[in-house]
Amino acid sequence: MKDVAKATGVSVMTVSRAFKRDASVSADTRDLIRKTAEEMGYVFDTTASNLRSQRSGFIAVTIPSINNANFADTVGALSERLAEVGLQVLLGYTNYDIQQEEHLVEQLLRRRPEAIVVTGGRHTVRTRRLLSNAGIPVVETWDLPETPIGHVVGFSNAATMLALVDHLVNQGFTRIAFIGGDTGGDTRGADRRRGYIAAMQQHKLDASRLVGAGQPPISMCEGAVAMGKLLDQMPDTEAVICVSDLSAFGALTECMRRGVSVPDQMAIAGFGAYEIAAISVPTITTVNPFPRDIGRQTAELIISELASDSQTTEKVIEIKPQVTLGQSTAKPR
Amino acid sequence: MKDVAKATGVSVMTVSRAFKRDASVSADTRDLIRKTAEEMGYVFDTTASNLRSQRSGFIAVTIPSINNANFADTVGALSERLAEVGLQVLLGYTNYDIQQEEHLVEQLLRRRPEAIVVTGGRHTVRTRRLLSNAGIPVVETWDLPETPIGHVVGFSNAATMLALVDHLVNQGFTRIAFIGGDTGGDTRGADRRRGYIAAMQQHKLDASRLVGAGQPPISMCEGAVAMGKLLDQMPDTEAVICVSDLSAFGALTECMRRGVSVPDQMAIAGFGAYEIAAISVPTITTVNPFPRDIGRQTAELIISELASDSQTTEKVIEIKPQVTLGQSTAKPR
DNA sequence: GATAACGTTGGTCACGATAACAACACCAAA
DNA sequence: TTTGGTGTTGTTATCGTGACCAACGTTATC
Numbered sequence: 164m165k166d167v168a169k170a171t172g173v174s175v176m177t178v179s180r181a182f183k184r185d186a187s188v189s190a191d192t193r194d195l196i197r198k199t200a201e202e203m204g205y206v207f208d209t210t211a212s213n214l215r216s217q218r219s220g221f222i223a224v225t226i227p228s229i230n231n232a233n234f235a236d237t238v239g240a241l242s243e244r245l246a247e248v249g250l251q252v253l254l255g256y257t258n259y260d261i262q263q264e265e266h267l268v269e270q271l272l273r274r275r276p277e278a279i280v281v282t283g284g285r286h287t288v289r290t291r292r293l294l295s296n297a298g299i300p301v302v303e304t305w306d307l308p309e310t311p312i313g314h315v316v317g318f319s320n321a322a323t324m325l326a327l328v329d330h331l332v333n334q335g336f337t338r339i340a341f342i343g344g345d346t347g348g349d350t351r352g353a354d355r356r357r358g359y360i361a362a363m364q365q366h367k368l369d370a371s372r373l374v375g376a377g378q379p380p381i382s383m384c385e386g387a388v389a390m391g392k393l394l395d396q397m398p399d400t401e402a403v404i405c406v407s408d409l410s411a412f413g414a415l416t417e418c419m420r421r422g423v424s425v426p427d428q429m430a431i432a433g434f435g436a437y438e439i440a441a442i443s444v445p446t447i448t449t450v451n452p453f454p455r456d457i458g459r460q461t462a463e464l465i466i467s468e469l470a471s472d473s474q475t476t477e478k479v480i481e482i483k484p485q486v487t488l489g490q491s492t493a494k495p496r
Numbered sequence: 497m498k499d500v501a502k503a504t505g506v507s508v509m510t511v512s513r514a515f516k517r518d519a520s521v522s523a524d525t526r527d528l529i530r531k532t533a534e535e536m537g538y539v540f541d542t543t544a545s546n547l548r549s550q551r552s553g554f555i556a557v558t559i560p561s562i563n564n565a566n567f568a569d570t571v572g573a574l575s576e577r578l579a580e581v582g583l584q585v586l587l588g589y590t591n592y593d594i595q596q597e598e599h600l601v602e603q604l605l606r607r608r609p610e611a612i613v614v615t616g617g618r619h620t621v622r623t624r625r626l627l628s629n630a631g632i633p634v635v636e637t638w639d640l641p642e643t644p645i646g647h648v649v650g651f652s653n654a655a656t657m658l659a660l661v662d663h664l665v666n667q668g669f670t671r672i673a674f675i676g677g678d679t680g681g682d683t684r685g686a687d688r689r690r691g692y693i694a695a696m697q698q699h700k701l702d703a704s705r706l707v708g709a710g711q712p713p714i715s716m717c718e719g720a721v722a723m724g725k726l727l728d729q730m731p732d733t734e735a736v737i738c739v740s741d742l743s744a745f746g747a748l749t750e751c752m753r754r755g756v757s758v759p760d761q762m763a764i765a766g767f768g769a770y771e772i773a774a775i776s777v778p779t780i781t782t783v784n785p786f787p788r789d790i791g792r793q794t795a796e797l798i799i800s801e802l803a804s805d806s807q808t809t810e811k812v813i814e815i816k817p818q819v820t821l822g823q824s825t826a827k828p829r
Numbered sequence: 830g831a832t833a834a835c836g837t838t839g840g841t842c843a844c845g846a847t848a849a850c851a852a853c854a855c856c857a858a859a
Numbered sequence: 860t861t862t863g864g865t866g867t868t869g870t871t872a873t874c875g876t877g878a879c880c881a882a883c884g885t886t887a888t889c
Binding site: 830831832833834835836837838839840841842843844845846847848849850851852853854855856857858859 | 860861862863864865866867868869870871872873874875876877878879880881882883884885886887888889
Binding site: 506507508509510513520521522525544546547548549550 | 866867868869870873874875876
């Protein structure tokens, strides 16, 4: 900046102002400075700017895995909206592990983000303390925690399962199984499994048809393996809810390989409204948690929080997921 | 840090050292300082550290879209390896647009990354200049550019198509179509389309069965629509190569809906070795570009470049993609 | 013509950490 | 006792920018 100032014949301060949006510099001076800087190959240094202004322009975000279309959608929508106001997402992955999350949160906070978004509502004690003490807006997403740390933009994973069970029961199914949610790592998957059990009990149905799918991320292959177990061990099962659409599709392919007709011999439902659910043959009944909405609303929340200088009260924005019917749970003839 | 120093009764410098790995502080002092800092809720500020030490710990990475399992795999492997040496990935999305890439690269360089990884080998003139002038290692991935800016970890998209066409011709197919790669945005898709044309000409076959799939990202739905067009307009086509596995699967579902048997009436091949290719019924012939290898090798390259103080020569690491045979291109009876 | 107000520009210092160097205590070997 | 080495700690100056205040020339107002 000093070199640019010298080359342009102005002070360093004026160069600084030329790179800020609403600073008071004459248009001529600004253009000249910018042109000179470009020619000299000067690139503005936000590191120093951040230190001096105590504003990093970062919004920290943690997701379990980058390789998940749902979380990717949320982060995508979040990034797009935040970019419009000059904020940049600083992304980290927890691998579905709250210990790794703790370490990640600490790393992210060192970068002095202006707000932090975490996926899920279960954290270590230290993570909660770190987030509370950070002095920045905290948003928990993809969940409705019992005792939120700060703001919440999420939905009840358990409640979505009630909606699915209701649908299956309405279609005439009673022997309904659940695949996934068996490990502690995927807390949202475990919530869905609990939701399935509660919903079945509410309908006075047997909720013991549980098939594990192993460690998250649960992909198509795990779904296929789990469906194999289900068909082997509980062949009279009429319908199955899978922890996600990917496992549901895997389960569907296993049925196809074994000549089990879907939905006539086995109805299948998933979760997440992935593209595969809408295009597979048959289409798969699923639940849309509107991941992009979660991202967009989180962005709006953060933007308004950063704009208001006063400490506002914590908000809980509940997303209402929607069941999308597919051919995979049509009424058997 | 000053407060922690006061509370512990040491100098600020000693506190600083207590937070560095290999700094010389007595174990007792370090433990005391860390414990005190934790109790006081102090979180290390990397912003200031970066400014003074002129090391940000950031590796900038641009990918076309976050919502793509292949790029996600590359970034995942890259992040994991870099995290081991204390480097953090700063990720940005170009939306398959080299203008947006230019803007993104400028934004990222302002954060003073220690190296920058870009996906693809085609950039605006200004992007090339920015990258060249940045004075940090530059790695282009997922491509083999004719005139690289710096290092390269990639493969020839065109060559993979030759391998696929060879395979299809060996299976006895001659009327082979190509879906996708019709827009300028997806430069890798366009490269594959060119590769298809060259390979067909090499076999002295008609390379005019081209079906567009629109703007990237090309997903399953676009594949299905394109297959519909292909079946309508060129019903004598025997086989089709799709720009990606997602579009290939979409094309497969369209065949299923229309009662077109795969592979007997229509053989289908994709690209990317997505999980769907391995699990769908039938399984889909595809090409594995080893995305995690790209990420891992890029990480190793960066780590070694940052370790060597001298300016080393630019390296080109060529990944050799591998054709994975599926049932979707089995020899027709 | 005097005064105030405005837009623009410059000078100074601090943001929170670290590089570089200095200095100290301690111990082993000469 | 002296010397030199080792390990640990402290002091000073600074990284590149922006907040703050001061000052300039110009114009509006009375």
